[in-house]
Amino acid sequence: MKKIIFNPFEQFSERPLILFGIAATILLSMSGSFFNARFDGVLDLHFSTPTFFINTLTDNVINVVILSLAFFTLGKIRNPKTRFIDVFTASLISRIPYYFLPFFNWNNIVMVESEKLLQQFQTTAPGAVPQFETSQLLILLGFTVVTFLFLAWFIYLLYKGYKVATNAKGGVEIVLFIVVLISAELFSKIIFYLLN
Amino acid sequence: MNPKLPASCPSCESQLSVTELSCPECRTKVSGTYALPMLLQIPEEEQQFILDFFLSSGSLKEMASQMGKSYPTVRNKLDDIIEKIKNLQLKQSL
DSSP: OHHHHHOTTTTSOHHHHHHHHHHHHHHHHHHHHHTTEEOOSTTOOEEOSSOOHHHHHHHHHHHHHHHHHHHHHHHHHHOTTOOHHHHHHHHHHHTGGGGGGGGGGGGGHHHHHHHHHHHHHHHSOTTOOOOOOHHHHHHHHHHHHHHHHHHHHHHHHHHHHHHHHHTOOSHHHHHHHHHHHHHHHHHHHHHHHHHO | OOOOOOOBOTTTOOBOEEEEEEOTTTOOEEEEEEEOOGGGGSOHHHHHHHHHHHHTTTOHHHHHHHHTOOHHHHHHHHHHHHHHHHHHHHHHHO
């Protein structure tokens, strides 16, 4: 079970992983439209209204394509035997945990509380500390913790998939992986900026 | 239980060599110093992997399905063994 959750790439061949990944991407993209979340970057999640299924699905397709191309390029440089299909599978499957985050914006709770927080900062006099409600802090802190956990799961899965696809070993590969992940994030932000 | 053939010295970890061979039928013994063949110098699990690879006609896909592993995982294992054997060859040629 642990292997399925944290490293399915070692055990399962590309066909079932791709089928599962595509089905999960399509189904869970709906969560974005139900809970008003946009995945506008490889590592991004923002709440806004209104959000449509086609928007979240397009976001996720763009993110998977950017991740696949970025890590395939790095993989091919580091190990010429790297296959695109394996990197694509890693990109597709690793993002699945991220698709569960919109569920935490049930009834727009996170969006409402974060907008309230922004307003509190804007209306408070410079130098003064805004008056926060305990429930507001608990909601935002809880969502931050959950986001970090799911982000860590996503990156861990991506690294494991990349490792299996390229036979990467050692510290240099981890550094290169992080550099490419940040570059993919920056590139995706430019793409989303141009598209919107 | 089949005892494992040790490839390195348990005391100093140097490469072991064969110094005696004997016939189980007539008990004739041959003494000398013979280097262990290359494939016997790698762990038993890796020897089995090479045998399985040979028996599946070199098909990594077939091996992957037999082992219940993904294709890139099996290919990585093969690449690691190739790398290990290349290093052993290099060490022997020095």
